[in-house]
Amino acid sequence: MMPGDTSDFTGRLDEVTRIGRALAGDGRAGSAVPVVAVVGRAGIGKTALAVHVAHGIGGSFPDGRLFADLHAGADRRPSPAQVLERFLRALGLPGPAIPDGLGERAEVYRTLLAGRRMLVVLDEVHAESQVRPLLPGEPGWLQHGDAGVRAPLSLSPAGLGEDAKRLLRALAVLDSPDCPTWVGAALLDVREPVAQDLFDELADAQLVEVTGLGPFARYRLHDLVRLFARELPAPQDQVTALSRMVASLLYLVEQAAYREFGGGQPHLRGDTPSRPLPGPLTEQLLADPLAWFDSERAAVRSAVRQTGEAGLTSLCWDLARKAASFYKLRAYRDDWRETHETAPAVARRAGGKRGVAAIHVSTAELLLGTDSSGEVRRELDAACALFEEIGHEYGPALAVRDLALLDRLEGRHADAAACGERALELLRRTGTPVDVAYVLMGLAHLKLECGQVDAAATLLEESLALSVGHGARRLRAQILYRKGRALVESGEPDQGLEIYGRSLGIVRSIGDPIGEAHLLHDIGACLLAQDRLKEAEGALGAALEVAEGCGHRRAQEASLPLIFSSKTFQQMGSRASCCRWVFCLSVLTRTRPMSAIEERHPFIKRAARGS
Template sequence: MLAVLLLDANRAVTIGRLMEAIYGDDPPTTSRAQVQICISALRRLFAAHGADKVITTRSQGYAIHAEDGQLDAHLFESLLQEARRAREERDPDKAVTYYRQALGLWRGPALEGIESRIVQSAASRLAEHRITANEECIQLELDLGRHHELVGELTELVAEHPLRERLRGQLMLALYRSGRQAEALQVYRDTRTMMIEELGIEPDERLQQLEHAILTSDESLNLPEPPVQLGTEPAPAAAPPVSVPNVPGMLPTGIADFTGRAKQVDEIRQRLTVAPDGAARFAVPLITIAGKAGVGKTTIAVHVAHSVTEHFPDGQLFADLHGAVSRPTSPMQVLERFLRVLGVPGNALPDGLEERAEMYRALLADRRMLIVLDDAANEGQILPLLPGNPASAVIVTSRSRLAGLAGATHVGVDLFDSVQSVDLLARIAGVDRVQSEADAAAALADLCGRLPLALRIAGARLAARPHWNVGQLVERLEDETRRLDELKHGEMGIRASISLTYDSVGEEARRLFRRLAILDTHVFSAWTGAALLDCPFTEAQDLLDDLADAQLVETAGTGRGVHAQYRFHDLIRVFARERLAAEESTAERDAALSRVLGGLLMLTDTARRQEYGTGITVRREAAAWSPSPDLVGRLVAAPIEWFERERATIVSGIRQAAQAGLTELCWGITVNAVMFFESRAYLDDWRETHELALEATRQAGDKRGHAAMLYSMGSLSAAEQRYGDAQRDMERAVELMREVGDEQGFALAVRNLGFLHQMNGRFEEAAAHYERALKIFRSTGSLAAAAYTLHSLSALRLAAGDLDGAKLLLAEALACSRAGNSRRVSAQVLNRMGRTHLQAGEPALAADAFGEALAVVREISDPVGEAYVLHGLGVARLQQGRLGDADAALHRALSLASTSSQRLVEVRVLTALGELAISSGEPEQAVARLRQAATLCRTIEVPFQETQTLMLLAEALHAAGDRASAEETRAKALALADRLDPSVARRLREQAARSPRSADPEGVTAPAGGA
């Protein structure tokens, strides 16, 4: 407890964070009380030493007060800042004094023995700061000629940190300057052996160059010129050399197993080696290579640079700008290094950045040199380092795109594909080994997110453990909570690489980054960022763009502005979840999730109302986060397009709401989404979300929500032609809606129950249910729902032969649907009008109505509606004698019905194709089609439709010459008709006496579950 408070000294620490620090993700029910007990105990201890007001109570938590200089961690950071300031001011003695004071504060590992994940995460950061400071201090002391004193300390540090190559280089240099050349070379040999055995790689270019310099006793290893002492008159500056004494070759070593990237390599080589035309010939060739951490930007840059050295005979310069750390390398530091390499002595270096840049450009004015600037933070780091001579060229790598560099060629580097990923694994771990476990290798590549650094680490781990098979490493990586721990080998680690980028962005961007991991969807929209942070949308969008610039998220899809979407790389998501667990309390996470789900409820409700009119009303309590009406309007201006973009978020949001026990949000979002699922034929999403919400409402005892879900489940069963299941759920929904007093929901369920009676041929019961629902819809002003009910009543009038009555109902339905702004219901009414004209023997008018309906269903991308309309259009063309057009429309309808699993419309299309075959003089083909339709009718239990199909099949059998089967089928149809309403059975017998083809060409239509 004390450690957590001190790590955030003088800032409030929430009780939730304290509970999580002590107990992790599974705090006991007494955890809050235990926190208070701990606080009381600490206060007593401090009071016993005369400090009774050290811990204060803050809103939702506590804070510990610490004066300046009381905490070693604060003092350590303060001394480091002083040391680095003195180093920048070229006062190395003073800098070393501050460094040693800072390092002297350490008395072993920080916070040792405290097992809390939050505490140990902070301890790791402190330890990294410590060793970095040690390296910086030793470098200054080496420059001051204190090599004799440093050998012992460096030997201990190398033993403690064996994979830090900078320490090993410093030890080699200290030994060499102490006259111990053989021992210095032995350090290099030991380093090389260890790295090859442990990592499967050679030491870096700097160590290799240092070994070569030691072997040749290079003068560059001698002590640098003594620094100018403050307060003394500097010696006259020597004129800078007019020529470069040696051709600098500062490029790091290339890698032997370079894989893929042919397109990027060719593009960069082309820009570096082919003389440009026009104004471009006066500009320095500048290439930026951008991509996320670990994607291989530096590898590409170094590989290309080595491949074009013959085009730059005056040498190559290289600098690591450390753009991902909090204190990137300054252009002043880089220019000092470059100028020294170019032959400028220390006492001739200008003091100002502008003067150094001028000297640098002057030295390169008549040279052809390649400059590689690795890991740039921003354009400001780059501009002073650009030469003025277009004969030279520059390659820059960065995690940002650096769009502000005028005239640059921007090369993006993405992940490997599957083939390249496995190829890299094979090159590192062994071809035979990887090929013998091809499936496991492919799975390993996927678990590494096809990120080159992760693949290289995985390959190195396999190479270092020949007794492992590939499947073993796959099993270890499948545990997401340990994946980043497993993707570490020596000093190579995914976590460390991502952490550098994470630490480089602002505090609010980091907060958004980790909270995005709350969402269980890989793609997230910009508005979710505003909900997660409870901030204005524009602020969240700026932060998302900051994260995208830093390659912590990437843009997804083609949406722009308010419709912009982003996603995580798999491994970055794992890191974000780690930071979420370590830095956000459970209460903060729960509140953020509630804000997102509340926003999702509001947006789905608005989109549904705008596209389909009213449905079951979802009560929206005062939302924890409420977007502005302007933002909501812009987001759902095109509801169907918005739904397509957000479908994954909606499904995962419903799932998360169920898991979090947010029952009203769960079923509210679900019932709002049902019309979109139905119209777009997303039956799997419909089923999954409703099963989740149904169970959530049952467990919570939420009767209204349970009724709404039963209604929607019944609608799903009807859409899938499982009418027995549909009737059971709809009857139960009617009962519950009556119990809870939900008039609108009751009417919707009653209407759909009427549809089920209609499908079973019980037309009088269907009409009674429709009339009852219509009365409620008219009283509540639910125009779209009233329109669909009028449309359903018109089907009953058609079945009774009342064409004029059907037309009157449809005219009213069309007016209601348009007033209610429901395009889908309008299309269904137009479709029914076409059916009415067909039954009235008006095929031309029918074709016009179907054409109008077809335009609407295609506009709203309703494949199910399109199948129904094309069926009607095919029948109209058949009645007009346009058999070719009829065949084309019906086959397109059959394809849509099959892919949408719409068996009812499939029955009708097969029946129409059978009639087309009869008209075309192909009775055998008609028999095959109609038998297929009759079988489907029995499967989905639609006796009215089956009766009509059997009557037509009897005619086809008669035309095919099979009179016995024709009479048998006709008798079966009439027996089935006797089980329907008497009036319906009488009408079907009259139709059979005339011709089966004079029957209603459709019969009934499918329900609209949420209309």
């Protein structure tokens, strides 16, 4: 997101004009990409100038603007691959569709920008190697080599109060590029209004840059200021301050997860408790839990790394595990890999078997539903062995619950039922109501797949009752979805459609496009079975559109045959089936080999063989 323009920006008219003219280019297709570099010593307003120009010439770039802080001179700058991930998401590419490698991401990035007029602003560039993968084409000009310039910095903290100096020194320890007010309060162990006054003092001294207002204000140290601040006398309680800050961050992640997913798994956490923030502030920050996590994901990643380096083992693995649900939901694969490599390594060095086991479970949950079933089973087996070794009851219950899901996904229904019943027994004794509700829902899903509709309905009623009052909006939507399916399969389609509608309202309110695609597909299938063809076509078409928008291939494949059958039934009567095979083949072969399609869709194989 492009930072806001400085309201009192004055002067530099010549530079503004020259930069704007250079970036306008000649507008011819295929011409070199114009590149302008703004250089100078720290604190003279390079960023403010670049942002001011970007806002002033925005109309010349009708397809949008991209901004990235490359954090020059920092100990750990964001890699070009990480910046490209954020750019690709901003350009509308869903998380599951973003490739892993830098080269592949750069190729997709350039493909998406081809033919568009977009402005890209890269702040705090340290070396050419940072910039090259982020250019949308061949540059018209760029300095050669990776030579960097280290500008001299002369600052004096003499005018600052002692508490402001302490805050400046504490902020310099953090790896994250910016922070909100509550971070300063946690670092110094003061109330937020006190921290706000100290941040204002630093801003008046031009030692921090400010964006946003109120509880959403963020403060950023220029990297040369950060280096200068690290030369100030270090506080004796530096690790304690970091621990307080990360414990507060852990509290916010826990609260965001509770609002989004429910439960919280209180019986599997580290020895260091989270540090609550004031209630009104928490409510303001977490009004939209997913948006809050998206804004703090870099801080979470840095906090896992820094707590590991500081020997704060419990906070390290606890934060990594609590963030995992968001990583899976948002397909933040880079964040997941980094945090889930750091945390178990730290726990192993400290001899923390509980932390290692917890990350094994977390890793398995992130991999469930992918093509890595063997790895999932190995992770869960390793977790069970460690939990049993230390006599931990709750951890194995979670692992057995996940094994039940894995067995169901692999079609091993008997094993899935056995693991599910065992998990239910353990979690009724050691877990939370939400833990039990999840297992009941899984068992109900298994009953539905086995045609035991009445038994499934009974389990779903108990599961729904347990989910009330514990956050868990997403869980309630999933339970209602299965309840609607049970009603449809028991011959009550109108009631089923009504329950589907309730679930659809929840998934739309929480921004769950994958859940929305599945619901719309089942709504369309139900309408199709009732010969309500026009309504079915609308629901299935919407399912396909949503599935394509979020990159969910399974939902796309499930909807396509039904969509075409609804159309052809209306248009072609008895000839519909023949056209259905042709259409399915023409679309599905774009994404999968024929052998895989025939295995997944047996009716296509039969049709292709003329049977």
